[in-house]
Amino acid sequence: MSNWKISRRATLKGLGASAVALPAVLRGEARAQGGRIVVGTWGGDYAKLLAKNIEDPLLKPKGFEVAQDQAGDAPRRSKMVAEKRLPRGTTDIQGLSAANMFEMNEAGVIETLDYSKLPNATNLLPQMKYPYGIGHIYSGKVVVYSPKLIAQAPTSFKDAFDPRHGNKMGIIDIQYQWVMAAASLAAGGKVTDFEPGKAVLMEAKKAGVRVYPTNEAFAQALKNEEIGIGIMWKARAVQWQNAGINVQSAAPSEGLPMYVSGFAIPKNAPNKEGGYAYMNAMLEKSAQENFAIDMGYNPTVSNATVAPDLNQRIGFTAEEKSRLIDLDYAYIAKNDAALKEWWDKVFKA
Amino acid sequence: MNAERRSPLSAAGLVGPATIYVALGLLLPLAILFRYSLNQFVPGKFMVDALTVENYVKFFTDLYYTAVLTRTVRIAFITTAICLLMGFPLAYVLARTRTRYKNILIMLVVLPLFVGNAVRAAGWMVAFGNKGVINASLMGTGAISTPLEIMFTETAVIIGITAVNLPFMVLTLQSVIEGIDRAVEEAAFNLGATPMQMAYRVLLPLAMPGVLAGTILTFILAMNAYATPVLLGGPRFQMMGPLVYGQFVQQNNWPFGGAIAFILMTATLLLTLAANWMVQQRYRAGGA
Numbered sequence: 001m002s003n004w005k006i007s008r009r010a011t012l013k014g015l016g017a018s019a020v021a022l023p024a025v026l027r028g029e030a031r032a033q034g035g036r037i038v039v040g041t042w043g044g045d046y047a048k049l050l051a052k053n054i055e056d057p058l059l060k061p062k063g064f065e066v067a068q069d070q071a072g073d074a075p076r077r078s079k080m081v082a083e084k085r086l087p088r089g090t091t092d093i094q095g096l097s098a099a100n101m102f103e104m105n106e107a108g109v110i111e112t113l114d115y116s117k118l119p120n121a122t123n124l125l126p127q128m129k130y131p132y133g134i135g136h137i138y139s140g141k142v143v144v145y146s147p148k149l150i151a152q153a154p155t156s157f158k159d160a161f162d163p164r165h166g167n168k169m170g171i172i173d174i175q176y177q178w179v180m181a182a183a184s185l186a187a188g189g190k191v192t193d194f195e196p197g198k199a200v201l202m203e204a205k206k207a208g209v210r211v212y213p214t215n216e217a218f219a220q221a222l223k224n225e226e227i228g229i230g231i232m233w234k235a236r237a238v239q240w241q242n243a244g245i246n247v248q249s250a251a252p253s254e255g256l257p258m259y260v261s262g263f264a265i266p267k268n269a270p271n272k273e274g275g276y277a278y279m280n281a282m283l284e285k286s287a288q289e290n291f292a293i294d295m296g297y298n299p300t301v302s303n304a305t306v307a308p309d310l311n312q313r314i315g316f317t318a319e320e321k322s323r324l325i326d327l328d329y330a331y332i333a334k335n336d337a338a339l340k341e342w343w344d345k346v347f348k349a
Numbered sequence: 350m351n352a353e354r355r356s357p358l359s360a361a362g363l364v365g366p367a368t369i370y371v372a373l374g375l376l377l378p379l380a381i382l383f384r385y386s387l388n389q390f391v392p393g394k395f396m397v398d399a400l401t402v403e404n405y406v407k408f409f410t411d412l413y414y415t416a417v418l419t420r421t422v423r424i425a426f427i428t429t430a431i432c433l434l435m436g437f438p439l440a441y442v443l444a445r446t447r448t449r450y451k452n453i454l455i456m457l458v459v460l461p462l463f464v465g466n467a468v469r470a471a472g473w474m475v476a477f478g479n480k481g482v483i484n485a486s487l488m489g490t491g492a493i494s495t496p497l498e499i500m501f502t503e504t505a506v507i508i509g510i511t512a513v514n515l516p517f518m519v520l521t522l523q524s525v526i527e528g529i530d531r532a533v534e535e536a537a538f539n540l541g542a543t544p545m546q547m548a549y550r551v552l553l554p555l556a557m558p559g560v561l562a563g564t565i566l567t568f569i570l571a572m573n574a575y576a577t578p579v580l581l582g583g584p585r586f587q588m589m590g591p592l593v594y595g596q597f598v599q600q601n602n603w604p605f606g607g608a609i610a611f612i613l614m615t616a617t618l619l620l621t622l623a624a625n626w627m628v629q630q631r632y633r634a635g636g637a
Contacts, residue, residue, distance in 0.1 A: 173584035345413040
């Protein structure tokens with residue numbers, strides 16, 4: 001009996017000791033590998049896919065612990081600027097559109113990247129290599145239309161905004177920058193100046209163009225045939241086709257304004273090395289290939305292979321690729337407030 | 350007992366926690382927001398410390414923003430009036446009914462409040478769409494050939510806000526009407542009043558505190574509506590609530606957002622006080 005008691009005590013003592021020591025050992029090991037990474041990202045599918053394709057398979061096995069700070073990009077940008085004065089910020093890497101990365105760089109809150117710390121960046125497409133961030137996935141603005149409602153297949157943005165479509169034309173409110181860029185191209189202008197596009201949009205308004213608050217509301221309107229034509233990312237058109245909506249896409253002859261979703265590292269990131277590790281993992285071949293499958297956006301690295309049938313739906317031909325247009329982010333950053341004001345007060349009024 | 354009553358601490362002790370909670374949770378943030386509204390917005394840098402009234406000037410000198418304010422006030426007035434007109438008879442029936450199902454009837458009025466605004470608006474979206482329940486039924490019966498445009502119109506917003514606010518009006522009125530002695534109504538009838546005369550000369554004046562409370566409550570809710578105008582009004586239909594949100598969350602323009610929030614708050618407060626004052630005046634005039 002007494003023997004048993006002693007052995008129980010010994011067991012408890014032993015268990016206690018290991019309980020104290022084990023996490024310390026694990027933590028120590030994790031710290032040696034890079035520790036905790038906080039990634040600022042949009043919520044929803046994007047956040048889920050970052051976990052599925054990057055964090056779980058590539059970072060966690062290396063001992064990294066990843067926490068997501070999920071919010072829209074505007075609140076996260078406010079936070080980055082508000083944290084500017086702090087020696088240590090709260091995030092290690094932030095997901096931002098190319099336009100937002102430009103803006104944050106102008107605000108002086110993101111790191112100029114040291115590409116030597118990103119071995120996978122050797123495969124990064126040159127257009128996706130920003131001094132202050134990387135392009136993670138991209139798509140291009142195309143004309144989307146319902147073959148049932150629009151008899152003659154459109155070939156250009158000019159067709160998409162043609163007043164003869166009347167109230168079968170749809171526009172997405174939150175996409176105002178790209179709508180204005182596309183309208184400007186339709187008017188024969190460039191993406192460096194949206195002014196010529198305003199007349200095109202006002203004509204469309206007169207004809208009865210419908211404005212939808214979100215991408216989802218636009219998709220719903222396409223589905224119930226309220227509208228038959230508009231402009232959208234090719235990637236989204238793919239998602240909608242998958243959801244059973246009768247929609248086709250056409251690469252506009254004026255060029256394809258690009259949407260680049262990128263990532264940048266805040267200057268005061270507490271774990272900068274972790275930020276670089278995350279960024280490098282995003283550019284991993286497998287991660288990029290899986291994002292193409294799951295999200296319908298194009299890989300930004302040259303070594304990712306996309307199955308031919310998928311590529312036909314999400315990708316762009318060599319000729320189309322040559323017509324991809326990156327927006328003029330300096331122009332947007334400088335004029336965004338004025339453009340949005342015109343959009344709200346004149347176009348939508 | 351006496352000792353407790355004399356102690357000033359007991360009153361302070363009772364009022365204290367709520368006061369501190371309100372001060373920390375409401376007044377302090379309001380003070381900070383007001384300070385922000387005097388700052389400047391510089392694109393790229395967001396909020397820059399300043400002491401300027403330019404955000405308020407911008408609001409009142411721009412027809413677009415003043416139109417949003419007048420539209421908000423108009424919608425709030427219309428929905429409050431509809432709530433009062435539809436709510437009063439219902440509240441009267443609920444208050445006077447002697448059925449044993451009264452509790453169930455009251456629960457039915459409260460039931461919509463169990464579901465959030467956004468969810469209810471989603472329900473209206475299903476009903477109002479081009480191929481929604483209303484249009485599908487009307488077109489199916491051959492009453493119309495092209496779908497009615499209900500979604501993204503002022504009508505949709507008015508219907509939506511009225512549906513959200515009606516229970517508040519009914520419940521407030523019902524509790525006040527219940528407190529009015531049935532005997533005074535019978536007295537009016539005995540003296541030869543018609544039902545309409547009784548309602549206007551006896552019931553309404555006695556129910557005035559309930560009318561005022563219900564009106565104020567639904568008016569404030571309508572002035573600050575967010576989910577309904579966004580979901581049913583669409584991107585072209587602007588009211589003050591969504592405007593504040595847009596400035597904060599989409600434009601990152603905290604100073605202007607703060608200024609609009611204060612203008613909305615002040616407008617709501619002034620109109621509420623004015624309504625209260627006018628009713629009080631009538632009361633006094635009527636009583637004299």
